[in-house]
Amino acid sequence: MAGYVEIFKLGKTYDTPNGPAVIVEDFGLEMGQGEYVCLLGHSGCGKSTVLTMIAGLNDITHGGVIVANREIDGPGPDRGVVFQSPCLMPWMTALDNVLLGVNQVYQHGTAKQRHEIAGYYLSLVGLGSSLYKRASELSQGMQQRVGIARAFALKPRMLLLDEPFGMLDSLTRMELQEILLDILQRDRVTTMMITHDVDEALFMSDRVVMMTNGPRARVGAIFDIPFERPRVRSEVLEHPEYYQTREQMLAFLEDQDHQRHRADVKKFEEAQSTSVTEAIGSAEVQV
Ligand SMILES: Nc1ncnc2c1ncn2[C@@H]1O[C@H](COP(=O)(O)OP(=O)(O)OP(=O)(O)O)[C@@H](O)[C@H]1O
Numbered sequence: 001m002a003g004y005v006e007i008f009k010l011g012k013t014y015d016t017p018n019g020p021a022v023i024v025e026d027f028g029l030e031m032g033q034g035e036y037v038c039l040l041g042h043s044g045c046g047k048s049t050v051l052t053m054i055a056g057l058n059d060i061t062h063g064g065v066i067v068a069n070r071e072i073d074g075p076g077p078d079r080g081v082v083f084q085s086p087c088l089m090p091w092m093t094a095l096d097n098v099l100l101g102v103n104q105v106y107q108h109g110t111a112k113q114r115h116e117i118a119g120y121y122l123s124l125v126g127l128g129s130s131l132y133k134r135a136s137e138l139s140q141g142m143q144q145r146v147g148i149a150r151a152f153a154l155k156p157r158m159l160l161l162d163e164p165f166g167m168l169d170s171l172t173r174m175e176l177q178e179i180l181l182d183i184l185q186r187d188r189v190t191t192m193m194i195t196h197d198v199d200e201a202l203f204m205s206d207r208v209v210m211m212t213n214g215p216r217a218r219v220g221a222i223f224d225i226p227f228e229r230p231r232v233r234s235e236v237l238e239h240p241e242y243y244q245t246r247e248q249m250l251a252f253l254e255d256q257d258h259q260r261h262r263a264d265v266k267k268f269e270e271a272q273s274t275s276v277t278e279a280i281g282s283a284e285v286q287v
């Protein structure tokens with residue numbers, strides 16, 4: 001179903017010492033219920049700005065976001081957020097960290113039910129035997145698992161993931177990608193994930209949304225990812241469209257790179273009183 005999430009003309013202007021900076025402008029996207037979209041773009045283009053606006057953690061300057069027929073206005077339990085680091089309470093156990101959110105959302109459940117819900121999601125992420133370990137005793141990968149369990153345990157309508165595997169080594173990263181897909185196979189939560197990794201985007205998502213470079217970043221291209229679910233990594237890698245789509249995505253990023261480079265040089269030259277190329281041309285090089 002299209003339009004479960006509607007992002008319309010989303011814009012963000014930050015106040016800076018040099019005046020207002022328009023970072024995102026006219027960002028528009030519709031997502032179907034249960035759809036998995038990856039957001040890709042160069043560093044600093046405005047991906048986290050878009051995601052935190054949808055999360056309600058960052059004020060929206062223009063436009064709006066509707067999730068399940070409700071326009072968002074600030075953060076809420078209908079949207080689960082996972083960042084690169086999960087920000088756990090280090091002195092609390094894995095279970096208690098998940099319970100913190102569960103207790104707020106399932107206020108009518110009994111203590112036993114809430115305990116079971118938190119334990120269930122921790123077991124799905126592979127921490128069934130570490131429920132009572134303190135967060136400070138967990139590895140980075142285990143902490144990120146707690147963060148994912150915490151987000152799912154709140155039964156959100158939408159999941160917002162900002163480079164959730166960015167700090168992990170490649171083996172843990174691949175393991176957590178598969179765990180996440182596995183949970184989503186049971187619980188099809190509409191998901192937007194930011195990543196810098198083209199292969200991760202191809203493996204995980206239904207569509208990849210490429211952002212243009214800032215300032216005034218917006219949606220630059222959208223790629224449909226055709227691989228069947230549940231996804232098996234080896235099959236995805238062997239799919240005839242894998243490398244073709246990958247090349248198109250890389251070509252888009254490269255093109256953005258060239259445009260940015262040209263814009264940077266032009267801006268620099270305009271700021272000089274004499275042309276830099278002229279100065280270089282007239283300089284006598286001492287060797
Ligand atoms: N609070 C703020 N005030 C002013 N400018 C900001 C603020 N937050 C972000 N920016 C600027 O907005 C731009 C986009 O930042 P954002 O963090 O959204 O980029 P990003 O695409 O997520 O980058 P990365 O891939 O490196 O995480 C950057 O130029 C950044 O400097």
Ligand SMILES: [Mg+2]
Nearest residue numbers: 047048049162
């Ligand atoms: Mg970011």
